[in-house]
Amino acid sequence: MTYDRWMRQAYRSFPQRWRAERGEELLDTAAALAPPGAGRPAIAVLLDVIGAGLRERHRTRPPFHRWLRYALGGKLARPWHPWMRDDLTGRWFWLRHTFRNVALSLLPMIIAMVHNPNLIDGWLSVAMVAVVLALGRLSAGFHRRLHWERNGYEPSGETWARPGRFVWITRSVQRPTASHPIAPTCRWMGCAAIVTSTGWFCGAAYRHPTLAIGFLTFHQDPNSPIQRYWVGRIGVASLVLAFALGALAAWRLPFVRVAADRMPLDTGAPRRRGIAHIAGIGTLTLIGLVGATSTFPALATAAVGAALLVIGGCATTAGFLRPHLQTTWGDLLVRQGRAATSLLPAERR
């Protein structure tokens, strides 16, 4: 590897925007400062460049509270838009998005696993990590467009002129609201997933020692084969209950329908979008089943799920907290309303 290529590898520690503007200048100066005929930079020089790049990244990144708001789908103040541009256009955006967005949505699961490491183990853990990564990869485009739009740019990011200069879009961007043939099915599943996963969250938080549906109560023992037998049945019962609740909410609560209709849809390719939805909803369904059937009474599960649906609907309709609802978790919460709407006869929608 030549001197120049070594330096090019090392200077990747600088932010992308910095490299675009000043990278060649740094490489020129590094070459001029190098001893004549040097084939490889000294380790100290490489460390110097890498360290300076990392310090520059640290210096120009947004403070934690601003970063958190951005990660949850909110706006980022304009001084950090160059950082945001790097984040959204970087090669590993999908991985960052997976960790910050999908992992944030799965925070309850992570907390419960820390409390109770036996909750999910073996191949199931591996499968869940794989599904989470796949979900992150598939939904990255949607979230990239969401961040662009939320911060005043076209969803494609094309209005960005060049680093350091901003084009502010004042008009609101019209987004298509067309649906996909498989979307209603996905939403039915999402409806169930939200309720069961909410129940799982509550169960994980309280680690209730008994499991109950209506008048049936069971004492929990993860090692018992009978418990394993019941897990499947209670899971199915939770799903049925969730469907019923979703339908009831959409039928009796008009604002849920309004909120659902206002929810912008992903503008990506239909097939890709469908796969992303199935992956996301499948993950949550799986988590919901594991959680709701192992830690908490299912009736309380359903009650909390319904309460969250109402809160989500109110918040979205009023525009309050809407940016924050548009995380993966928030998307699915509102899609539950859509799912419920699709259960209704056409004349009542």
Added chain:
Amino acid sequence: VAARKNRPSYWILAALLEGPSHGYAIAKQSVELSGDAAPMGPGTLYGTLEKLHAEGWIEACGDQLVDGRTRRLYRLTENGRAAVVHETEHRLESAGRVQRILGATR
């Protein structure tokens, strides 16, 4: 204060006292002024230039063609000049105090 805490900052500001200069010349001049006490790698140089620029102590002032390559020129701002003067006086005072002690103990 930042120039005092961070030695490369001081030498880079000092290197720009004579007028606008580009990265390579600043690095050479800094090493010379410090008597080889402050080695200036490309990372330290550009990291510090970036920081000084953000603090408003230096500014870019055009390009210069050197050996067929375009190099950006930097110059001190009024604040930058004031900072380097202040720091130099501080160092002279400190050195003077030490020298007085040395003279007394001989």
